[in-house]
Amino acid sequence: MVYVRLASVVAAASLLLMAAADDPPEPSQTVKDPITTPSVTMPAHEMSSIGCFATGIPLENHGHYLYRSPGNCQLVCIEQGKNVMGLSDGENCWCGDKIPALEWKTDNSTCSTTCSGDQTSLCGGPGALWVVLTGVTRNKVDFFQPDSSSSSAKPTSTAPPSTSSASATPTATPSSAPKKESKPNTIAIAVGVVVGILALAAICFGVWFLLRRRRQHQVEEDYRRNAANVNAFVNGGKLHTSDASMNNSRLDPSFVDRRQSNGSIADNEDYSRRILKA
DSSP states (O other), rough: OHHHHHHHHHHHHHHHHHHHHSOOOOOOOOSOOOOSSSSOOOOOOEEEEEESSSTTTTSSEEEOOTTTHHHHHHHHHHHHHSSSSEEEEEEEEEEEBOOGGHHHGGGGOOOBOOSSSSSBBBBOOOEEEEEOSSSSSSOOOOOOOOOTTTTTTTTOSSSOOOSSSSOOOOOOOSSSSSOOOOOOOOHHHHHHHHHHHHHHHHHHHHHHHHHHHHHHHHHHHHHHHHHHHHHHHHHOOOOSSGGGGGOOOOOOHHHHHHHHOOOOOOTTTTSOOOOOOO
């Protein structure tokens, strides 16, 4: 019965591993430094909107957040000490020291996506950033100056660079659709579950086998003891026991002989009459 259960557990674990192997992996996380909410509370100043831009360069994307809002992104950037922040795709927060290049600015209607944490506010658009000054400094914040060889071309979010030189047009803007966090490795979890189940089954089987062996040994001991008692009774009239008081000495012929009277009372005198002696 135990072997049948163990085989069933192994079969179920194998099916689980096969199902986990067929599950395609999630895309890898591309955000360099994901930050959802600030870790400390800091004073915030009034924000100043700059406009909608087609790319987030040179800002850095800190990832998406389920409850993103302009105020939340501002606190994230203030904690990083950044002067500029950007919002894209309704949930991504960008931070940096300079405003994206002026020639990359687009019509504000492009940034019409509402924020995931505040339906009354706009947080950029698909592949576009709504850029705002965080208020960390009251000084003028400069625009980013791209290289002269690429200043006339507006960066795109999907096209690869035309050349491999450092002055190529910026490509693959981080303002693309937010990446979902990769889920835990299901294969490793399945392997751990299988190993744990097998270990538990082995422990249960060992305990069962030990108890069964001990009970069998006890039965054998009782059988041998009973057989020895029967043989002793049949052969010599003595039971096989460690208690000497259990020996029946009445079955010993020599003991019967010792109980016989061998002249302990004088038979030659008449004890029926009372005899007075001086």
